[in-house]
Structures are given as structure tokens and as C-alpha cells.
Amino acid sequence: MAQRWTGRRQVDDGVRFAPTLTIACLVIAIVLAFLDRPDARIQPLANLRAGFNDLAAPVLELAARPLRGFANTGPWWRNQLALAEENRQLRLQVSELRAWRDVALAGQERNARYREALNLQGPDTGERITAWTVADRSNAFVRSRLVGAGAEAGVRAGFPAVNVYGLVGRIVDVGRSSSRILLLTDLNSRVAVMADRSNARALLLGDNTGQPRLEYLSREPDLVEGDRIVTSGDDNVLPRGLPVGQAFRDSEGRWRVALYSDAAPLDLVWIWPFDAVAVPGAEPDTSAVPELPSGRTVQQEDGVAGASQPATAEGEG
Amino acid sequence: MRANRDRDAVWPSVAAFIVSMLLALVLYTAPSSVGGLPDLTPSLPLIVLYIWAVRRPWFVSPPVILFVGLLQDLISGGVMGVWALAYVAAFAIARPRSDEGAADLGPLTIRFVVLALLAFGFAWGVGSAAIGVPAGAAPLITEAIMTIVVFPVLGWLFARRKERSAMFNSGRGG
Numbered sequence: 001m002a003q004r005w006t007g008r009r010q011v012d013d014g015v016r017f018a019p020t021l022t023i024a025c026l027v028i029a030i031v032l033a034f035l036d037r038p039d040a041r042i043q044p045l046a047n048l049r050a051g052f053n054d055l056a057a058p059v060l061e062l063a064a065r066p067l068r069g070f071a072n073t074g075p076w077w078r079n080q081l082a083l084a085e086e087n088r089q090l091r092l093q094v095s096e097l098r099a100w101r102d103v104a105l106a107g108q109e110r111n112a113r114y115r116e117a118l119n120l121q122g123p124d125t126g127e128r129i130t131a132w133t134v135a136d137r138s139n140a141f142v143r144s145r146l147v148g149a150g151a152e153a154g155v156r157a158g159f160p161a162v163n164v165y166g167l168v169g170r171i172v173d174v175g176r177s178s179s180r181i182l183l184l185t186d187l188n189s190r191v192a193v194m195a196d197r198s199n200a201r202a203l204l205l206g207d208n209t210g211q212p213r214l215e216y217l218s219r220e221p222d223l224v225e226g227d228r229i230v231t232s233g234d235d236n237v238l239p240r241g242l243p244v245g246q247a248f249r250d251s252e253g254r255w256r257v258a259l260y261s262d263a264a265p266l267d268l269v270w271i272w273p274f275d276a277v278a279v280p281g282a283e284p285d286t287s288a289v290p291e292l293p294s295g296r297t298v299q300q301e302d303g304v305a306g307a308s309q310p311a312t313a314e315g316e317g
Numbered sequence: 318m319r320a321n322r323d324r325d326a327v328w329p330s331v332a333a334f335i336v337s338m339l340l341a342l343v344l345y346t347a348p349s350s351v352g353g354l355p356d357l358t359p360s361l362p363l364i365v366l367y368i369w370a371v372r373r374p375w376f377v378s379p380p381v382i383l384f385v386g387l388l389q390d391l392i393s394g395g396v397m398g399v400w401a402l403a404y405v406a407a408f409a410i411a412r413p414r415s416d417e418g419a420a421d422l423g424p425l426t427i428r429f430v431v432l433a434l435l436a437f438g439f440a441w442g443v444g445s446a447a448i449g450v451p452a453g454a455a456p457l458i459t460e461a462i463m464t465i466v467v468f469p470v471l472g473w474l475f476a477r478r479k480e481r482s483a484m485f486n487s488g489r490g491g
Contacts, residue, residue, distance in 0.1 A: 017379050017409055025379040025405045029386070033398030033447045045397065052391045059339075060392075063347045135346040137358075137393035139460065140452040141444040144394035146346075173394075180394050187448050208453050267348060 038142075038188045050150075050175035057148050057178035060134040068132075068267055128270040129153050131161075134178070143186035143208060145169070147269060150177045154273060158237060161269045166243040166260030167191075167231065168269055181269065184212050184244070184259060192235035193244055193257075198222035201232055204244065204257060214247065214255035221255070223247050229257050236276045330376065334369055338385060341365040346392045359464040362389050363436055366404065367429050367468075368475050371413045382408050396447040403439035407432050422469065422476045429468050437461040 036045050114120070131149035138144065149155050151174050161168045161181045169189065173180040182189055189206035193214070200222045202214040217223070227247040233240030245257040341361035362385055370377040386401025393400075411432040437457050445452045 017412065022379045022405065022409050025383040026402060026409075029383060029398040029402035029405060031398070032387070033396055033402060033443060036397040036447075038396060038448065049391060049394075056392055059343060060346060063343045067347055133348045135392065135394075136348040137346040138456075139393060139395065140441070140454070140456040141399060141448055142393065142395040145348075146394065187450065208456075 046173060049173050049180075050178075053146055053173060053178040053180060054150065054175040057134050057146060057150075057175070060146065061132070061148050064132070064134050064267075128272050129155055129159075131155075131179075131269055131271055133267045133269065138183070138185075140208060141187075143183040143189075143206065144172070145181045145183065145269075147179055147181060147271075148177065149271065150175045150179045152176055155179045155271055156273070158276070159271050159274055160231075160238045160242060161271050162242060163261050163264050163269050165263045166245060167238070168261045170238065171271065179271075184261075185210060190235070191238060191244070192232045193229050194232035194234075195223055195247065196228040196230050197224075198227070200227075201234065202229075202255070204229070210262070211245075211248075211250070211256040211258055214257060217255065223255060225249060239272070239274050330373055334373075334376065337365050337369070338362065338388075342388055342392055345389070357459065357463050359467040360433070360436075360460055363404065363433060363464060364429075364468055364471055366408075367413070367432060368471065370408065371425065372475070374413060377408070379405055379409070396444065399440055399444045399447055402443050403436045406439045407436035411435055422473050425472050425476060426469050429472065430465055433461060433464050433468075437464075 032045075035042055041049075129149055131147035131153070133145050134148045135146040145168075147161075155171055155174055157171050157174050159171045161170060167184060169181045169183040169186070170191075171179050172182040184191060184204065184206055185208065186206045187208045189204070189212065191204040192201070193204045194201050200217065202221070203216045204212050205215050206212045214223075214229075225246075225248050229244045229247055231238045231240055231242040231244060243260050245259040245261075247255055247257055250256050341364070345358055345361045347358075366377060366382065366385055382404045383401050386399075386404040387397060389400045390397045411428065413428060437460070441452060441454065441457050
């Protein structure tokens with residue numbers, strides 16, 4: 001009974017696996033690896049992941065708390081020197097930013113007036129959601145973070161995650177109280193970006209290295225090293241203008257991006273609620289158009305729709 | 318009566334196995350790079366699995382190894398089945414068949430190195446197939462080296478414990 005339960009057999013030279021059970025386990029693992037494709041994950045497996053993350057997140061959060069404290073540990077004198085230097089730099093930045101704040105406020109006010117004048121419909125962004133990283137086991141196959149905020153906090157799949165300096169990634173799996181961020185460096189990450197200076201468009205492709213590649217550039221892209229790269233919003237997945245990083249050429253001459261988000265640890269992130277522009281349906285919904293007393297619709301009355309309208313006009317002509 | 322005693326002896330081991338494995342998984346995925354430190358976490362689940370496979374050879378069965386591998390896949394957010402397959406295949410080839418020589422750190426470590434190299438090799442192959450391109454070997458090599466470097470510390474503690482229990486049993490028998 002015990003042998004059947006454990007799947008191992010006691011023999012003279014020790015304990016052996018039951019071959020059938022070993023093969024069955026290998027087959028199960030292969031089938032799961034085949035079904036659980038990151039680019040086309042089936043719904044039951046996605047639900048299983050979300051449920052598991054919800055269960056694991058509180059435990060992982062307990063383990064992560066003391067580790068967060070390590071960031072502030074170290075020799076007392078080293079901390080003091082670092083704090084003094086940081087304080088000096090922050091004072092400088094604050095004095096510079098005061099001037100920028102006035103410029104930004106003036107620009108915001110002017111922008112609002114332009115939007116009103118043009119009746120510009122921008123994407124809606126709601127209140128940002130703060131989340132702590134509870135697990136960050138990135139390896140050769142995946143670059144992701146588990147954060148302790150899920151559907152209950154308003155997180156939805158596709159929302160961008162940023163830290164103090166820039167874009168970190170976007171949400172892929174959402175559980176009740178946890179969600180997983182696919183980092184920009186992950187192999188499955190694709191983000192439409194542009195150079196802030198020249199508006200040169202590109203696609204930022206993660207390749208499981210520290211610095212993602214810029215691909216699908218034009219033949220002679222208007223890019224120079226150090227260009228600020230931001231999201232372009234062309235993919236209708238992320239909002240336009242989120243800071244991503246700085247462009248540079250690697251040793252092989254390919255364009256890559258040094259991510260701004262690397263400048264700070266990813267323990268605290270903000271998730272921005274972002275509703276992408278809805279794709280228009282193939283056929284307009286005519287049921288919503290009110291009926292006129294004569295039996296004709298508003299569109300027919302105005303002469304802007306309906307296949308018979310031009311024919312009638314032709315006939316009348 | 319004896320069956321009851323055996324069952325009593327098993328359940329503490331089951332509880333200890335579950336607790337140690339959960340601890341290994343939690344520490345493995347804890348955000349160690351939070352303080353800006355490099356991520357040099359060894360594969361603690363593999364170490365714990367191996368030590369238990371030596372301590373209780375009949376205890377770490379293929380379904381248990383599969384389950385631990387799946388937990389590692391799920392908790393790290395990777396493709397399900399990669400580490401599960403790597404662990405089951407590695408243990409099927411280089412499993413510790415008995416606890417003979419478990420008190421000797423040298424052979425214990427050599428056997429673990431072989432097992433770890435196989436596991437990481439399989440993981441690279443399966444993971445690359447799963448993501449569709451050859452995965453970068455550097456992170457896996459770093460993790461494998463850290464795992465092999467850290468193992469003797471835990472292995473030494475285990476060997477000492479095994480040695481003490483062997484001495485205790487021989488003294489009681491004499």
C-alpha cells in the first residue's frame with residue numbers, strides 16, 4: 001500500500017521510481033508546458049494562476065516585509081554619507097523642479113483650453129493604485145513581478161505599472177487580491193514607443209536581458225544616443241507619454257533602451273487605470289437610434305446613412 | 318500497534334517536509350533585489366527536495382517532485398511544467414536511491430552537483446522550447462552555481478544530523 005502511494009519500490013540496491021508513474025508525471029509536465037503558452041494561455045490555466053497567486057500573495061508578503069527593511073540597513077556611517085549626498089542632490093532637484101512646476105501648470109492650463117476648443121477625447125486615466133511587490137523571481141524564461149493588489153483594488157489586465165522613474169511593465173494575470181506584472185524586459189513584452197525628441201516610432205521588444213531592444217525602426221531612424229524614449233500609445237495598449245528610458249546602441253550596433261525604472265528598486269509600484277479606446281464595431285448599432293413618428297430613423301431623415309438614399313436622390317435628379 | 322507507531326513516525330516527517338518546502342519556495346521567490354542587491358538566490362526547492370530524497374528515499378516520489386516543480390513554476394510566474402519536467406527527469410536519472418553515505422558530505426555533494434546540472438540542463442531545454450527561442454544561459458548558470466555553492470552548507474547540517482542519529486541508534490542497539 002505504501003509502495004503504491006509513494007510510487008517507489010524498495011529493491012536490493014535502494015528505492016526505485018515506478019516507471020509508469022514517472023512517465024505519467026513527465027507526460028503531465030510536457031502537456032502543461034505545451035498548453036501554458038505565455039502568448040496564448042488557455043482560460044482555465046489563467047484562472048488557476050490567478051487563484052494560486054491570491055493564495056500565495058499573503059504568505060509572500062510576510063516574507064517580503066523584512067527584506068524591504070534590508071534596503072535601509074548597513075553601517076551607520078555609510079548610511080549617513082549616502083543620506084547627506086542624497087539630500088544635497090534632492091535640494092538641487094527641488095530648486096530646479098520649482099521652475100518646472102510653474103511651466104507644467106501653465107502648460108496644463110493651456111492644454112485643457114486646447115482640449116476644450118478641439119473637443120479632444122483623450123483616454124481616461126483614473127486614480128493610480130499603489131502596490132507592493134511580494135515576489136520577483138525572474139529567471140531565464142520569465143521576467144515578472146507579483147504584486148499585492150488585484151481586482152478588488154480595481155486592477156485589470158493591461159493596466160500599465162510604473163515606479164518613481166518610469167514604466168515597469170503591464171498587468172497580465174489578475175487575481176482577487178494579487179496580480180502579476182509582465183516586465184518590459186520579458187520576452188513576451190511588446191510596447192509601442194517613440195523618441196520624445198523626433199517622434200521616431202519603434203516597437204520595444206523584451207528579450208529577457210536587462211535592456212530591451214528597439215525594433216521596426218525606419219531605415220534611417222531619427223535617433224541619437226541618449227534620446228528619451230516614451231510610450232507612443234499607437235498600440236492602444238498603453239497610454240501615450242509614459243517615460244520608458246534612454247536609447248543607446250549595444251556592442252552589436254542594435255538600438256536598445258536603458259530603462260528608467262531600473263534606477264529604483266521595484267518594490268513599490270503604481271498601477272495606472274487606463275481604458276484603451278474601444279475598437280469600433282463592424283456594423284453600427286441601429287437599434288439604439290430612436291424611431292421617428294413617420295417610421296423613418298433619424299439617420300434616414302438627415303440623409304447621412306442608408307443605401308437607398310443616394311438612389312432616391314439620383315431618381316429625383 | 319507497530320503499524321500505529323510507524324504511522325506516527327511518518328506524519329512528523331510529512332509535516333516537516335511540507336513546512337521546509339514551503340519555506341524554500343517562499344525564500345526562493347522573495348524580492349531579494351528590493352534593496353538594489355543582485356539576485357543571487359539559489360534554487361532552494363531543489364536543495365530541499367534532494368535532502369529529503371536522501372533522508373527519506375521512499376518519500377520523495379515522482380508525483381511529489383512534479384508537484385514541487387509545478388509550485389515553483391506557478392510562484393515564479395513561468396511556463397507551467399518547465400521546472401516540474403526538469404526535476405522529474407533529473408531525479409529519474411540521478412536520484413539518491415538510499416540514505417547510504419548520507420552522513421558523508423563529499424559523496425552527498427557530488428551526487429547533488431550531478432543532479433543539479435541535469436536539472437538546470439533540462440530546464441534550459443524545456444524552457445527554451447516553451448518560450449520558442451533559446452533562453453539566455455547566464456541567469457541559469459548563475460543560479461546553478463549559487464545552488465551548488467550553497468548546498469554544502471545545508472548538506473553539512475544534514476550530514477551532521479544524520480551522523481548523530483546513526484551514533485545514537487548504534488549506541489542504543491549496543
